[in-house]
Amino acid sequence: MDLGKELGEIVADGTAEEHEILALAVQAINQKRERQSAYPSGFLGLRGEFIGEREYRFRIPITSYMLNRGGIVHGGITATLADSTMGSLINRSLAPEKFAVTVEMKTNYLQPGLGKELISTARMIRLGETLAVADCQVENERGTLIALTTGTFSIQKW
Numbered sequence: 001m002d003l004g005k006e007l008g009e010i011v012a013d014g015t016a017e018e019h020e021i022l023a024l025a026v027q028a029i030n031q032k033r034e035r036q037s038a039y040p041s042g043f044l045g046l047r048g049e050f051i052g053e054r055e056y057r058f059r060i061p062i063t064s065y066m067l068n069r070g071g072i073v074h075g076g077i078t079a080t081l082a083d084s085t086m087g088s089l090i091n092r093s094l095a096p097e098k099f100a101v102t103v104e105m106k107t108n109y110l111q112p113g114l115g116k117e118l119i120s121t122a123r124m125i126r127l128g129e130t131l132a133v134a135d136c137q138v139e140n141e142r143g144t145l146i147a148l149t150t151g152t153f154s155i156q157k158w
Helices: 003-013 016-035 039-044 075-092
Strands: 048-052 055-061 098-109 117-127 131-140 145-157
Touching (some): 016 039
């Protein structure tokens, strides 16, 4: 496989959707290099903010990368977004020598993932010494509640 040749052909003759996917791949690589984030975070363009002492939010545009064959956001993408939002909230709330990993998560899909943007808001339920529990709501830009997720995270030392 000649990656350079294949990329050149896609750039020259590809569809707008294929160009969008290539741009997202470049975004993911750059975000990994700059912030040491995971590639899925880069593909989604995750950049979050605290909106309260115990709440964290991501806002991301819905891209063709996220859509299933039915034209709605794939459930796995919605779950990944919720997991990332809760994990970011918890990890940013811990001392520097600690980190959290997901040990359990439940997602209820309430409405199809449609719209221009997904907004995920995580709320800390409990932050203990070894476990943390959070929940996350995923909505679109119109305020339609798409999914509700709860998660349990194990707190580890580096």
